[in-house]
Amino acid sequence: xxxxxxxxxxxxxxxxxxxxxxxxxxxxxxxxxxxxxxxxxxxxxxxxxxxxxxxxxxxxxxxxxxxxxxxxxxxxxxxxxxxxxxxxxxxxxxxxxxxxxxxxxxxxxxxxxxxxxxxxxxxxxxxxxxxxxxxxxxxxxxxxxxxxxxxxxxxxxxxxxxxxxxxxxxxxxxxxxxxxxxxxxxxxxxxxxxxxxxxxxxxxxxxxxxxxxxxxxxxxxxxxxxxxxxxxxxxxxxxxxxxxxxxxxxxxxxxxxxxxxxxxxxxxxxxxxxxxxxxxxxxxxxxxxxxxxxxxxxxxxxxxxxxxxxxxxxxxxxxxxxxxxxxxxxxxxxxxxxxxxxxxxxxxxxxxxxxxxxxxx
Ligand code: DP6
Numbered sequence: 001x002x003x004x005x006x007x008x009x010x011x012x013x014x015x016x017x018x019x020x021x022x023x024x025x026x027x028x029x030x031x032x033x034x035x036x037x038x039x040x041x042x043x044x045x046x047x048x049x050x051x052x053x054x055x056x057x058x059x060x061x062x063x064x065x066x067x068x069x070x071x072x073x074x075x076x077x078x079x080x081x082x083x084x085x086x087x088x089x090x091x092x093x094x095x096x097x098x099x100x101x102x103x104x105x106x107x108x109x110x111x112x113x114x115x116x117x118x119x120x121x122x123x124x125x126x127x128x129x130x131x132x133x134x135x136x137x138x139x140x141x142x143x144x145x146x147x148x149x150x151x152x153x154x155x156x157x158x159x160x161x162x163x164x165x166x167x168x169x170x171x172x173x174x175x176x177x178x179x180x181x182x183x184x185x186x187x188x189x190x191x192x193x194x195x196x197x198x199x200x201x202x203x204x205x206x207x208x209x210x211x212x213x214x215x216x217x218x219x220x221x222x223x224x225x226x227x228x229x230x231x232x233x234x235x236x237x238x239x240x241x242x243x244x245x246x247x248x249x250x251x252x253x254x255x256x257x258x259x260x261x262x263x264x265x266x267x268x269x270x271x272x273x274x275x276x277x278x279x280x281x282x283x284x285x286x287x288x289x290x291x292x293x294x295x296x297x298x299x300x301x302x303x304x305x306x307x308x309x310x311x312x313x314x315x316x317x318x319x320x321x322x323x324x325x326x327x328x329x330x331x332x333x334x335x336x337x338x339x340x341x342x343x344x345x346x347x348x349x350x351x352x353x354x355x356x357x358x359x360x361x
Contacts, residue, residue: 001191006100006156011144017063020139021361024131025354026054026123027170027177028209028312028320030266031247032273035230035240040162041190043230044243045180047250048170049322051209052354054117056128059361060136061110074109078119093130093164100160101137103144111136117349122216122318126223130164131157131171135357157357158192165223169193174356176200176254184248201257206325206353210335213347214290215317221277221284226315229280239276243269259324263302263310266322270313277315288317290342295319297338307331325352 027048035043065073072094076086090111098104111133117123134157141156142148154172162169162179169192170177176196178188187197221229230236246265253261277284291313298309298321309323309331321339323331332350340346 015143019061020136021059022132022135023055023057024128024171024357026051026128036227040166042180044240045182045188047178050174050354051351053351056115056132058113058132062107068106077112096163097160126165127167127171130168131161134161155192175353198251199255203257203324208323209351210321211349212319212343215288216344233280259308266312291317293342
């Protein structure tokens with residue numbers, strides 16, 4: 001498939017108005033996307049767990065305008081309150097996707113969005129937010145052309161979401177999603193996320209993710225700035241090669257359910273992401289002292305018990321603690337006894353692998 005396959009050919013013009021609601025999950029990358037080419041093309045392929053609890057729900061009300069407007073016509077609300085500071089990001093998103101949804105300026109769009117997690121929790125809402133909005137906008141295309149297939153709908157929603165925020169393209173499907181072409185594995189595409197195309201062991205179907213909120217509040221480095229740090233980064237080429245190698249390693253690990261190697265790849269990916277930020281110009285340290293304390297405790301607990309908790313990080317201080325469901329009881333007790341002291345106000349989110357986005361109305 002190419003970009004041009006997403007330019008619609010037949011669209012009815014007599015769809016006047018409608019209301020749709022989609023809930024899209026957040027996702028956590030195991031092999032990280034960090035560094036991109038123009039048009040939101042990733043510098044390397046990535047793979048993520050789709051989450052279940054952390055999600056954005058968006059209701060889109062669309063109403064046909066008397067005549068096409070010069071600019072996009074939309075209002076945006078977060079938790080039922082106007083949110084003008086989201087407008088520039090939405091504006092950029094709509095202008096990037098207009099070629100693929102050429103009717104956008106013929107409607108007024110009212111976008112009402114809520115997150116299941118607190119806005120200032122330090123959990124990025126751009127992946128789930130852009131995915132939910134892309135799905136809602138695809139409903140207008142579907143109303144104008146009811147013939148489109150579910151596969152086309154999902155792929156195009158992922159394709160559009162990617163143009164809003166790269167990682168958002170991994171928030172349409174469950175449970176494991178690959179985004180990016182991997183030459184060695186001969187799988188994936190840079191255009192949209194796909195359900196992980198290789199075999200996975202049952203241990204991964206109900207994997208747990210407890211998100212430890214070490215630092216709530218705005219991200220210190222926006223992802224746009226972060227990705228740009230990889231341009232001209234002295235380690236960029238090695239890093240992109242390493243990501244490809246890690247994705248290749250994961251194929252066998254996912255197939256065999258080899259948790260020891262899984263931990264090695266996932267923790268190394270998280271630390272490399274942060275190492276890239278520490279070695280770029282300008283440089284950043286996004287971990288907090290409590291991030292490191294949690295990591296030390298995880299390593300010590302693993303050694304002591306032989307169980308399999310493993311951490312990963314986003315471009316921030318919060319820790320995602322991943323573990324198999326069958327170890328849930330012991331690991332939740334460990335979290336409560338030893339890790340919550342390092343979380344801001346003792347806060348955490350109990351999440352797990354999810355099935356992807358759902359249409360609510
Ligand atoms: C560290 O998808 O937020 O979470 O495409 O600029 O919106 P933009 O970036 P974004 O980057 C995510 C970076 C990451 C790793 C990952 O999710 O793969």
